[in-house]
Amino acid sequence: MTHHTLHMPIDEGxxxxxxxxxxxxxxxxxxxxxxxxxxxxxxxxxxTRMDLTGHxxxxxxxxVRKVPVSDGYPAGYAPxxxxxxxxxxxxxxxxxxxxxxxxxxxxxKGGLREGSLDxxxxxxxxxxxxxxxxxxxxxxxxxxxxDVDMDDLNPESLWRFKIRHFGPLRVAMDSHGGSLYDSVxxxxxxxxDRVLAELGIGKSGAAAATAAxxxxx
Numbered sequence: 132m133t134h135h136t137l138h139m140p141i142d143e144g145x146x147x148x149x150x151x152x153x154x155x156x157x158x159x160x161x162x163x164x165x166x167x168x169x170x171x172x173x174x175x176x177x178x179t180r181m182d183l184t185g186h187x188x189x190x191x192x193x194x195v196r197k198v199p200v201s202d203g204y205p206a207g208y209a210p211x212x213x214x215x216x217x218x219x220x221x222x223x224x225x226x227x228x229x230x231x232x233x234x235x236x237x238x239x240k241g242g243l244r245e246g247s248l249d250x251x252x253x254x255x256x257x258x259x260x261x262x263x264x265x266x267x268x269x270x271x272x273x274x275x276x277x278d279v280d281m282d283d284l285n286p287e288s289l290w291r292f293k294i295r296h297f298g299p300l301r302v303a304m305d306s307h308g309g310s311l312y313d314s315v316x317x318x319x320x321x322x323x324d325r326v327l328a329e330l331g332i333g334k335s336g337a338a339a340a341t342a343a344x345x346x347x348x
Contacts, residue, residue, distance in 0.1 A: 134299065137236075140185025143255035146235050149302045151309035155259055156298035161238070161273075163191045163290035165216060168281060169224040173231075179280045179289050184233035187259070190216045190240075192286040195276065206291075208276045213292070214266025217241040218258075226250040242303055242312040251306045258304035260311070272297040 133153045137145060139160045149155065162183055171177045193213040200207040218239030225247035228234040237243070238259045251257055261269070275293040282288045303311040 137187075139187060141235055142185060143235070146255045146257055147306050149257045149305050150307065151302055151305050151311050153302040153305075154299040155236075155302060156296055157187055157236075157238075157259075157294060157300070158296070159294065160186060160277075161292045161294045161297060162186055162188045163193055163213070163288075163292060164188045165190060165192045165287040166221060167284045167287035168289050169221060169228070171281060171284065173224060173227050177281065179232075181278065181280050181289060181291060183228075185235055186233075187236035187238055188228065188234055189238040190218050190221060191290075192216065193276075193290060195286065204276070206276045206279045208279060210270055210273050210276055210292075212266050213270045213273055215240050215261050215263070215269065218243050222247055225256075226254075229254045229256055238300060242310075248304055248308065248310055251304055252308050255306050257302055257306055259298075259300035260303035261300055269297075 133150070134156070135145075135149060135153060136156045136158060138158045162181070172179065191213055194211040195208040195213075196211050198204045198207060198209045215238065218237065218241050221239075222244045223246070225237065225243060228237070229250055235256050236259055237247075237256070238261060240261055240263045242260065243258055247258065272294055273292045274295050276290060277293045278291040279285075280289045301311070
């Protein structure tokens, strides 16, 4: 297990160095994106003026406060609480984020699916997992909201955050086909089979019980 400090943006070579269970700290820039943002980008044909090439995006809809534009608040927003939302429902956007906008890293919680893993392997990307319920801590890693686009979707706008020491995050899906979620599922299956065997329940009985809840083997 290796720790990586990544100053964004990065290239494909840097992403290919990341392996499942490595840890990562992001520096400089992070983009916030969520369901509505991506629906408008990929289903409704909107474009953003922001350049996401080589960058990381985080699945978020931040709690912010509108303030006068100033040197300290160039986008006219102050961060209040910037947490991470569940990634699974945004699975279908992983590949277009990479092919259309050059995104390299996705930060979220709960993981993504096989289609995203294929995209990471083919195009050079990774999924960085963050622990749920840590919004207060995450917010301390964000120094400033530098810019915002598509703000009619607020809070599901496209945000550019200035960050410092954002992490550590765990590499949960890498560009080599590795997935922490697959490993966990396989371990759960092994443990389940062991417990069922100890109880004298075969796989056929377990399948029948699963198919018919409440049924007795």
